[in-house]
Amino acid sequence: MSKQVKAWGATSPEKTEPITITRRAPDDEDVGIDIKYAGICHSDIHTVRSEWREISYPLVVGHEIAGVVSTVGKNVTRFKVGDHVGVGCMVNSCRQCSNCHDGEEQYCSSNLVLTYNSKDPKDGTITQGGYSQYIVVDQAFVLRVPESIPLDKAAPLMCAGITLYSPLNHWNAGPGKTVGIIGFGGLGHMGVKLAKALGSEVTVFSQTNSKKELGFQLGADDYVATSDPDVFSRLSQKFDIIINTVSAEIPLDLYLSCLRRDGTLVQVGAPKDQLRISPHSLYARRIGVNGSMIGGIAETQKMLDLCGEKLIFPEIETIPASYIDEAYERVMKSQVQFRFVIDISTM
Numbered sequence: 001m002s003k004q005v006k007a008w009g010a011t012s013p014e015k016t017e018p019i020t021i022t023r024r025a026p027d028d029e030d031v032g033i034d035i036k037y038a039g040i041c042h043s044d045i046h047t048v049r050s051e052w053r054e055i056s057y058p059l060v061v062g063h064e065i066a067g068v069v070s071t072v073g074k075n076v077t078r079f080k081v082g083d084h085v086g087v088g089c090m091v092n093s094c095r096q097c098s099n100c101h102d103g104e105e106q107y108c109s110s111n112l113v114l115t116y117n118s119k120d121p122k123d124g125t126i127t128q129g130g131y132s133q134y135i136v137v138d139q140a141f142v143l144r145v146p147e148s149i150p151l152d153k154a155a156p157l158m159c160a161g162i163t164l165y166s167p168l169n170h171w172n173a174g175p176g177k178t179v180g181i182i183g184f185g186g187l188g189h190m191g192v193k194l195a196k197a198l199g200s201e202v203t204v205f206s207q208t209n210s211k212k213e214l215g216f217q218l219g220a221d222d223y224v225a226t227s228d229p230d231v232f233s234r235l236s237q238k239f240d241i242i243i244n245t246v247s248a249e250i251p252l253d254l255y256l257s258c259l260r261r262d263g264t265l266v267q268v269g270a271p272k273d274q275l276r277i278s279p280h281s282l283y284a285r286r287i288g289v290n291g292s293m294i295g296g297i298a299e300t301q302k303m304l305d306l307c308g309e310k311l312i313f314p315e316i317e318t319i320p321a322s323y324i325d326e327a328y329e330r331v332m333k334s335q336v337q338f339r340f341v342i343d344i345s346t347m
């Protein structure tokens, strides 16, 4: 049966408030999940403010979902009632294109269904995200949360975690590799923890030294303030991989000068304007500039298993649902260490 559930929805670009939404009846392949926690991602804020495209209100956002299985369809083999599970940024895809076939569903070329503000092929409605008590998701897009990861801390792994893990995994971060992380926020701090867990040496590039101690505590081998002009010459040609998590324009050529031959810069932050890079920075040492967006389902599961095994958790601040609008303001001012997680029981 379909179900009416409480949610916290954006009713205008400026305001979120309690609303009721309808979740479809689970079909044979679906898992019904009682949501316990939902992380707040920058994308949620861009979306509710219609900064990426116009949306129709009300809309429930949230794609860092952690909860407990409460119902399973009759063909569901991978999950049972009571399992700890997660859902990230996508809830379905075409499953037939070459990207889906390769387990890179996030790059589905035909019909990627996002967790919110997409058309749900199962019932034609607009998908509604995780700031709610319950969600119904096809088993192919549900992730297993290892018992060793507390559910509140599991939530941000579903977007922030995989966003950093996927490029580290794809460009072979590991022992003997040096990794630079630009920006030390919700994404950047996961980059530090995951790069260390994979065995790399990791340096944080931050604007100032204000979070330096914290950077070392969370595992960074080095932490540099980019306001210091000597930093870039000191770190010249040091890195194999640099991941840029910053959503503002920064002087990328300086960072490219810190890459070794065949090194790569991976863009995961989303600045409004075009990236500006000198061709000299690229051909000097066969430098690559790449982008990366979340990760596939199998890869996300691999990350969760690694985090469960090595006890790698995000740093979070848990909030009641009534605090969401204020939390958005603080995220925009980078006043959070490091990820807000909504306690859904406060709904």
Ligand SMILES: [Zn+2]
Pocket: 041, 042, 043, 044, 063, 089, 159, 160
């Ligand atoms: Zn996100």
Ligand SMILES: [Zn+2]
Pocket: 093, 094, 095, 096, 097, 098, 099, 100, 101, 105, 107, 108, 109, 110, 111
């Ligand atoms: Zn596809």
